Amino acid sequence: MNTHESGSARGTPAGRTTEYRVAHLQDRLAAGELGELGVRVEVRGGAVLVTGTVPSAGCRDEVLSTVREELAGLDVHGDLVISEPSSPDHAEELS
Amino acid sequence: MIRIAAVGDIHMGPDTRGVLRPAFDTLHECADLLLLAGDLTRHGTVEEARVVADEIRDLAVPVVAVLGNHDHHDDRQDEVTAVLRDAGARVLEGESTVVRAGDARVGVAGTKGFGGGFVGASAGEFGEPVMKEFVRVSRHCADGLRTALERLDEDGCDVRIALTHYSPVPETLAGEPLEIYPFLGSYLLAEAIDTAGADLAVHGHAHAGSEHGMTTGGVRVRNVAQPVIGRAFHVYHLPVRHPAGTRSGAEAVTG
Numbered sequence: 294m295n296t297h298e299s300g301s302a303r304g305t306p307a308g309r310t311t312e313y314r315v316a317h318l319q320d321r322l323a324a325g326e327l328g329e330l331g332v333r334v335e336v337r338g339g340a341v342l343v344t345g346t347v348p349s350a351g352c353r354d355e356v357l358s359t360v361r362e363e364l365a366g367l368d369v370h371g372d373l374v375i376s377e378p379s380s381p382d383h384a385e386e387l388s
Numbered sequence: 389m390i391r392i393a394a395v396g397d398i399h400m401g402p403d404t405r406g407v408l409r410p411a412f413d414t415l416h417e418c419a420d421l422l423l424l425a426g427d428l429t430r431h432g433t434v435e436e437a438r439v440v441a442d443e444i445r446d447l448a449v450p451v452v453a454v455l456g457n458h459d460h461h462d463d464r465q466d467e468v469t470a471v472l473r474d475a476g477a478r479v480l481e482g483e484s485t486v487v488r489a490g491d492a493r494v495g496v497a498g499t500k501g502f503g504g505g506f507v508g509a510s511a512g513e514f515g516e517p518v519m520k521e522f523v524r525v526s527r528h529c530a531d532g533l534r535t536a537l538e539r540l541d542e543d544g545c546d547v548r549i550a551l552t553h554y555s556p557v558p559e560t561l562a563g564e565p566l567e568i569y570p571f572l573g574s575y576l577l578a579e580a581i582d583t584a585g586a587d588l589a590v591h592g593h594a595h596a597g598s599e600h601g602m603t604t605g606g607v608r609v610r611n612v613a614q615p616v617i618g619r620a621f622h623v624y625h626l627p628v629r630h631p632a633g634t635r636s637g638a639e640a641v642t643g
Contacts, residue, residue, distance in 0.1 A: 330399060330430070331595030331615060346595060346615030348404045348430075376398075377618050380411040384391065384418065384623035387588065387608060 311336055311367065318363040325359065332356055332373065340368035348376050390489050390547050390628060391418060393449070395621040396425025396592020397613040399458065400439045408443050411620030416448035418623050420489035424477070425592035425612050426456025426500055426553030429468065437468040441475035450487045451477040454498040456553035456593060480551065482532025484540050492628045494547045495540030497584075499533045501554035501577050501591070502526035505570035529554075530576035537584035546628045550581045550589040550607075559601030560611035561594045578603040587626055 315334050322332055330352065332345035343360050347353050353373045361369050393415055398408060415422055422444070429436035437459075444451045459468050469479045478485045480498030487494045504511045504526040513523040533550060540548045555561055555573030564572060572594050581589050582605030589603065592613040599616055601609035612622055 331397075331613075333596065348399045348401065349407075351403045374615070376614050378407045378411055378620050380414045380418070381617075381619045381622055384625050385610075386625045388627065 495545030
């Protein structure tokens with residue numbers, strides 16, 4: 294008697310597989326209103342970490358809103374940084 | 389000494405209108421020219437390009453730009469280019485331009501470039517038509533860059549800069565996932581730079597990458613993607629190896 298549960302033989306609903314949901318989210322971010330903007334989405338244990346730099350606070354809110362909508366039911370930790378628009382305080386001397 | 393200000397990946401849109409202008413208005417104090425290393429917009433729309441145009445219009449220093457992949461997304465790259473040129477930017481694709489900085493003539497050769505990867509892990513012109521086309525596009529961009537750099541050498545420029553969006557070397561990608569390196573740059577760009585010679589190579593594209601790198605031939609490479617440099621722009625001071633003295637020449641020639 295085989296009591297081993299074989300997920301692959303019976304199929305796993307794609308909507309329940311975190312890895313595929315994250316991949317689809319990245320497709321949506323790339324094709325969406327914001328473009329992908331270098332936002333990285335990583336699965337860390339049971340949660341999802343969203344990192345990167347975006348041009349404005351509005352972009353940050355929109356990305357995180359999209360992530361939370363697409364990954365509903367998962368813990369989402371956002372750590373998106375807003376681009377710094379100030380002048381540099383030094384130059385690099387190239388010999 | 390030439391003072392080169394550079395930034396890429398500013399990804400402007402209506403909600404960031406005017407954000408960079410205060411910093412750009414200080415350029416005359418610290419730089420002789422401003423290089424824009426592509427991905428100036430988010431989707432390459434004309435509306436976004438107009439935001440960029442307003443950001444750079446009537447700056448006190450010449451602006452030289454290449455487009456990035458985002459600037460191509462809406463398939464309106466020609467219109468985006470026209471909007472930026474109307475604002476005074478010299479937008480290069482397989483072309484060069486010469487900027488005067490005091491007595492020195494600074495040549496900039498530019499191309500967007502493309503992917504394909506780096507030595508030991510690069511795509512080849514083989515297999516499906518779309519795969520061959522991918523590599524051909526990358527090779528075409530690199531050929532354009534090499535030709536433009538060679539033209540600047542023939543013109544007797546005191547300093548030559550290679551400006552691209554995609555990276556010529558893997559070092560400045562450090563921090564990005566290794567798996568996506570083939571989409572971030574191509575060794576063909578570095579080969580073109582080393583073959584023709586240059587004093588500095590500037591690129592963007594890799595938001596999570598690193599600022600410093602060097603080609604096999606010893607040309608310094610800087611990734612100026614705004615998330616990498618963490619400022620509105622960075623400034624690099626390049627020595628002039630052959631002072632131009634009183635030599636005269638065209639103020640600006642794009643070809």
